[in-house]
Amino acid sequence: xxxxxxxxxxxxxxxxxxxxxxxxxxxxxxxxxxxxxxxxxxxxxxxxxxxxxxxxxxxxxxxxxxxxxxxxxxxxxxxxxxxxxxxxxxxxxxxxxxxxxxxxxxxxxxxxxxxxxxxxxxxxxxxxxxxxxxxxxxxxxxxxxxxxxxxxxxxxxxxxxxxxxxxxxxxxxxxxxxxxxxxxxxxxxxxxxxxxxxxxxxxxxxxxxxxxxxxxxxxxxxxxxxxxxxxxxxxxxxxxxxxxxxxxxxxxxxxxxxxxxxxxxxxxxxxxxxxxxxxxxxxxxxxxxxxxxxxxxxxxxxxxxxxxxxxxxxxxxxxxxxxxx
Amino acid sequence: xxxxxxxxxxxxxxxxxxxxxxxxxxxxxxxxxxxxxxxxxxxxxxxxxxxxxxxxxxxxxxxxxxxxxxxxxxxxxxxxxxxxxxxxxxxxxxxxxxxxxxxxxxxxxxxxxxxxxxxxxxxxxxxxxxxxxxxxxxxxxxxxxxxxxxxxxxxxxxxxxxxxxxxxxxxxxxxxxxxxxxxxxxxxxxxxxxxxxxxxxxxxxxxxxxxxxxxxxxxxxxxxxxxxxxxxxxxxxxxxxxxxxxxxxxxxxxxxxxxxxxxxxxxxxxxxxxxxxxxxxxxxxxxxxxxxxxxxxxxxxxxxxxx
Numbered sequence: 166x167x168x169x170x171x172x173x174x175x176x177x178x179x180x181x182x183x184x185x186x187x188x189x190x191x192x193x194x195x196x197x198x199x200x201x202x203x204x205x206x207x208x209x210x211x212x213x214x215x216x217x218x219x220x221x222x223x224x225x226x227x228x229x230x231x232x233x234x235x236x237x238x239x240x241x242x243x244x245x246x247x248x249x250x251x252x253x254x255x256x257x258x259x260x261x262x263x264x265x266x267x268x269x270x271x272x273x274x275x276x277x278x279x280x281x282x283x284x285x286x287x288x289x290x291x292x293x294x295x296x297x298x299x300x301x302x303x304x305x306x307x308x309x310x311x312x313x314x315x316x317x318x319x320x321x322x323x324x325x326x327x328x329x330x331x332x333x334x335x336x337x338x339x340x341x342x343x344x345x346x347x348x349x350x351x352x353x354x355x356x357x358x359x360x361x362x363x364x365x366x367x368x369x370x371x372x373x374x375x376x377x378x379x380x381x382x383x384x385x386x387x388x389x390x391x392x393x394x395x396x397x398x399x400x401x402x403x404x405x406x407x408x409x410x411x412x413x414x415x416x417x418x419x420x421x422x423x424x425x426x427x428x429x430x431x432x433x434x435x436x437x438x439x440x441x442x443x444x445x446x447x448x449x450x451x452x453x454x455x456x457x458x459x460x461x462x463x464x465x466x467x468x469x470x471x472x473x474x475x476x477x478x479x480x481x482x483x484x485x486x487x488x489x490x
Numbered sequence: 491x492x493x494x495x496x497x498x499x500x501x502x503x504x505x506x507x508x509x510x511x512x513x514x515x516x517x518x519x520x521x522x523x524x525x526x527x528x529x530x531x532x533x534x535x536x537x538x539x540x541x542x543x544x545x546x547x548x549x550x551x552x553x554x555x556x557x558x559x560x561x562x563x564x565x566x567x568x569x570x571x572x573x574x575x576x577x578x579x580x581x582x583x584x585x586x587x588x589x590x591x592x593x594x595x596x597x598x599x600x601x602x603x604x605x606x607x608x609x610x611x612x613x614x615x616x617x618x619x620x621x622x623x624x625x626x627x628x629x630x631x632x633x634x635x636x637x638x639x640x641x642x643x644x645x646x647x648x649x650x651x652x653x654x655x656x657x658x659x660x661x662x663x664x665x666x667x668x669x670x671x672x673x674x675x676x677x678x679x680x681x682x683x684x685x686x687x688x689x690x691x692x693x694x695x696x697x698x699x700x701x702x703x704x705x706x707x708x709x710x711x712x713x714x715x716x717x718x719x720x721x722x723x724x725x726x727x728x729x730x731x732x733x734x735x736x737x738x739x740x741x742x743x744x745x746x747x748x749x750x751x752x753x754x755x756x757x758x759x760x761x762x763x764x765x766x767x768x769x770x771x772x773x774x775x776x777x778x779x780x781x782x783x784x785x786x787x788x789x790x791x792x793x794x795x796x797x
Contacts, residue, residue, distance in 0.1 A: 310770040
């Protein structure tokens with residue numbers, strides 16, 4: 166096996182083992198940290214489909230993360246207050262069931278990604294970065310100024326949503342759910358990379374003219390990648406809201422878009438396990454450096470700068486000794 | 491709704507547009523000449539505001555504070571360009587976004603480390619405080635009027651610099667063909683440092699001027715940075731004229747949308763819904779404007795058309 170394959174085979178089990186060891190060692194906080202890392206990893210796996218495979222530098226993925234979060238927040242809020250959600254003549258009861266919330270989060274993010282993708286893909290390069298940023302900001306400001314669901318203060322959900330047969334309030338059980346979804350998303354990403362769709366997308370990133378000459382419209386591939394990417398990130402948003410039992414406009418903030426991008430680049434763009442490595446490292450640094458100094462963002466910034474300037478290809482490249490995946 | 495209120499809002503829009511132009515000019519120059527996306531431009535704005543507040547506290551002079559803001563931010567810009575930014579010119583946009591995002595973290599937390607989390611305040615000097623009566627009997631704050639004047643002066647000065655001086659000639663040449671002007675013996679490294687420092691100085695000036703009407707605090711740079719990006723994207727990245735037009739469009743849309751949209755909606759729905767929906771829509775208006783313009787012209791109003 167090559168170093169890359171070892172890496173792909175080992176990263177996820179390592180994350181699972183950390184959580185399991187922490188659980189057995191009676192350290193529930195570490196289990197929660199691992200859950201946080203797994204959720205960020207899921208969001209980053211989503212972004213990596215657009216960024217790594219499609220070459221689409223989206224600085225607006227917080228829009229989908231936040232949509233997933235609000236899908237969870239709004240459904241749970243209606244369930245907890247026993248007020249049905251009125252959409253025109255339709256009255257929908259809220260829900261506290263995770264599978265339903267997940268489906269709604271995925272559907273909402275994917276649906277939002279279609280018009281955003283259609284409009285944003287008319288541009289390219291730096292304009293694409295900026296138009297996705299603008300869409301993210303639209304959601305952010307809308308969430309702040311729309312008073313129905315807490316506005317600027319956000320929404321607190323008092324009890325974590327349930328999953329049939331599990332007690333989601335036990336950290337390791339909730340981790341298990343998140344971890345399962347993360348593994349599923351990684352498997353999907355691995356499948357997409359080898360599928361005809363993934364190969365064509367990769368080709369469209371490297372040489373759109375040739376792909377067009379072969380009779381495939383690059384923008385349709387890119388749109389599909391953007392939608393899949395948004396759906397995965399939206400699912401991560403719903404889980405993140407459930408982890409914190411809280412949603413707020415901060416989930417739509419552009420800093421969050423930046424951080425999701427940081428996970429991907431820190432780990433290694435376009436690598437299968439890059440996003441997982443990056444997110445895990447980020448959460449570990451957040452915890453360790455945050456314990457040393459309240460101004461830990463300075464050190465995080467320095468580390469990031471060092472990675473960009475001197476370790477091209479991120480951690481995955483350092484570990485496997487190859488500069489591109 | 492009176493004509494005076496509208497006139498006042500238009501002036502407010504012009505004022506915020508002119509300040510936005512000071513930010514956007516540097517950003518668009520740096521992108522146009524060096525091809526660099528600089529997310530840390532907002533940090534230089536913040537540095538300018540903090541330096542101005544410190545200088546004003548130490549000397550009591552507003553003009554010294556402005557000079558300190560410009561010079562300090564320009565110096566900070568030059569140092570950052572020499573140490574970090576110049577390694578990014580031949581990288582792709584992704585690396586530039588990440589590295590300058592890292593710079594934001596360093597600048598913001600570093601400033602919090604030095605100055606603490608409490609906002610500082612900059613006072614409007616006596617000779618600029620109080621209202622002015624404009625034709626038509628409108629009372630408008632003298633300081634805000636001065637901001638419009640300062641913005642116009644900066645725009646004119648920048649226009650002259652770029653079109654009439656040797657440095658400006660080199661800047662324009664650098665935008666069009668950087669290999670060629672390097673081959674003609676222009677020290678391209680020094681030119682880049684100068685352009686970056688110029689943009690940083692303008693951002694610092696904007697920070698000091700706006701810090702006087704708002705508070706000076708960590709994180710003040712990011713909202714302005716995003717608006718400045720919206721501005722240059724609307725105007726077309728690299729174009730100074732585009733930055734001016736974009737800044738005025740964004741400033742006017744932002745201020746007028748906030749008062750006109752709720753009132754327009756009040757014509758079709760009940761007042762409470764109109765107020766909340768109007769406020770929500772107004773906060774999104776500039777982003778909708780930008781998305782609309784990009785869909786219509788994918789490289790902005792004055793941007794270079796792809797071949």
